[in-house]
Amino acid sequence: MKLSDMASKIRPSSTLSISAEANRRKAEGLDIINFSAGEPDFNTPENIKEAAVRAINDNFTKYTPYEGIYELRRAVADELRSEGLEYAPEDIVISNGSKHALKNAFSAIIDPGDEVIVPAPYWNSYIDIINMVYGIPVVVQTRKQNLFKVTVEELERAYTPKTKALIINSPNNPTGMVYSEKELRQIADFAVEKDIYVISDEIYKRLIYSRHLKHTSIASLGEEIKKRTIVVDGFSKSFSMTGWRVGYTASEREIAEAIANIQSNSTSNVNSIAQIAALEALSGDKSEMDDMLKEFQHRRDFIAQRISDIPLLSSILPKGAFYLFVDVSKLLGRSVRGTMLENSGDVAQILLENYGVAVVPSDAFGIKNYIRISYATSMRDIVEGTNRIEKFVKQNY
Ligand code: PMP
Ligand code: GLU
Numbered sequence: 001m002k003l004s005d006m007a008s009k010i011r012p013s014s015t016l017s018i019s020a021e022a023n024r025r026k027a028e029g030l031d032i033i034n035f036s037a038g039e040p041d042f043n044t045p046e047n048i049k050e051a052a053v054r055a056i057n058d059n060f061t062k063y064t065p066y067e068g069i070y071e072l073r074r075a076v077a078d079e080l081r082s083e084g085l086e087y088a089p090e091d092i093v094i095s096n097g098s099k100h101a102l103k104n105a106f107s108a109i110i111d112p113g114d115e116v117i118v119p120a121p122y123w124n125s126y127i128d129i130i131n132m133v134y135g136i137p138v139v140v141q142t143r144k145q146n147l148f149k150v151t152v153e154e155l156e157r158a159y160t161p162k163t164k165a166l167i168i169n170s171p172n173n174p175t176g177m178v179y180s181e182k183e184l185r186q187i188a189d190f191a192v193e194k195d196i197y198v199i200s201d202e203i204y205k206r207l208i209y210s211r212h213l214k215h216t217s218i219a220s221l222g223e224e225i226k227k228r229t230i231v232v233d234g235f236s237k238s239f240s241m242t243g244w245r246v247g248y249t250a251s252e253r254e255i256a257e258a259i260a261n262i263q264s265n266s267t268s269n270v271n272s273i274a275q276i277a278a279l280e281a282l283s284g285d286k287s288e289m290d291d292m293l294k295e296f297q298h299r300r301d302f303i304a305q306r307i308s309d310i311p312l313l314s315s316i317l318p319k320g321a322f323y324l325f326v327d328v329s330k331l332l333g334r335s336v337r338g339t340m341l342e343n344s345g346d347v348a349q350i351l352l353e354n355y356g357v358a359v360v361p362s363d364a365f366g367i368k369n370y371i372r373i374s375y376a377t378s379m380r381d382i383v384e385g386t387n388r389i390e391k392f393v394k395q396n397y
Helices: 005-009 014-027 046-057 070-082 097-109 125-132 152-158 181-194 223-228 253-264 272-283 287-308 344-355 379-396
Strands: 092-095 115-120 136-141 163-169 197-201 229-234 247-250 323-327 334-336 339-341 370-374
Touching (some): 005 125, 014 344, 070 092, 070 247, 097 125, 097 197, 097 229, 097 247, 115 125, 136 152, 152 181, 163 181, 181 223, 223 229, 247 253, 287 323, 287 379
Parallel strands (some): 163 197
Antiparallel strands (some): 229 247, 334 339
16 A cells, blocks of 8 residues: 555645744743744734624534635625725635645646746745645746846746746745836736746735835736736735634636635635634724734844844845745854754754754755744744844854
8 A cells, every 4th residue: 555646745844844843842841932933923813803703602603605705705805906906706715724725726727747837935835735736846946136036037947838837925935025016017928928827925915014115916917917817815924813724816717616616625615703703804903913014024123133243144134024034054064063064954953952943944945055034923032032043153153
């Protein structure tokens, strides 16, 4: 007896595994600062929790339509319209988090052997999700000089007649970079010319820290690109709702119907109570969310400055999301506490074992020599964790 080839290929999510390991050590009583999880430390806002409690008391506890309750699909469509994206509620499918929305989206468009262009650094799960639907991830390296944003020249090099789709993630995990409208327009022209799909992962779209920069969805740049784009978003990050598991896709009706069919036979509807909570998140009071955004910005400013003050480390100021992508190449090639540091995984290991700081090494994101620090954690932890990273560098270099 043997597992399927597909199952044998799938690795556990590195971000979730590292974070689970950090939490396991914490539970054992070790003093660990967890910079690994991309999970806001804030509680879900009160008005969202209250809406969920009301849903239970109102006995809103039965199956809902498998594509999601109409009111929530309408609220999503209304929000997208305010961003220049014209979708009907029928074009929206509510799924179990945006990870599930991505799986649904790829399931709807990928045949075995189809290639998907994935610009690196990428969020780790893209590769495994594409493998799960028997697609072939084609990783294209971006350049630091271009702030890790993919260019049309790079896409051209990765393109083959088997290319079926490309994935864009702005604001980006793990770099925090945000694509401008001009950059997206070039990518849109490429996708239209080659007649390929775009999966646009916009889960960090509400977390942008510059008044001069606004989120643009590639799908808003014309009818032709909109037809080819599946927008993916979720409630986990900006509403601090990671455990509720709500996300969605917005797409052409034909794709939405295919996604709904797939979901009807796999997970059915998202938890009915969580859907009511998500509806409140979109249509209710947003003041707690605004406070979270301000706090993230404060933390970003602090941590970026703090890390750049540590010798041998450097990073680019993130414009969105809640990650700092730190270049550790100058730490490599040296023996520390009897271990030769050859890659960012070794750096992450020393930091965890000897300094009690959990970070994600960049190999998980398809690029060498970086570590990702999530600043979706308390200021107290950020101060302590960066002090420990400084101590590690100063003691050993
Ligand atoms: N996309 C990106 C870029 C992410 O960082 C994450 C991690 N949470 C997800 C999608 C999935 O999030 P969720 O399934 O919690 O909506
Ligand atoms: N996306 C978050 C991260 O990158 C949460 C973990 C996960 O779903 O992978 O850390």
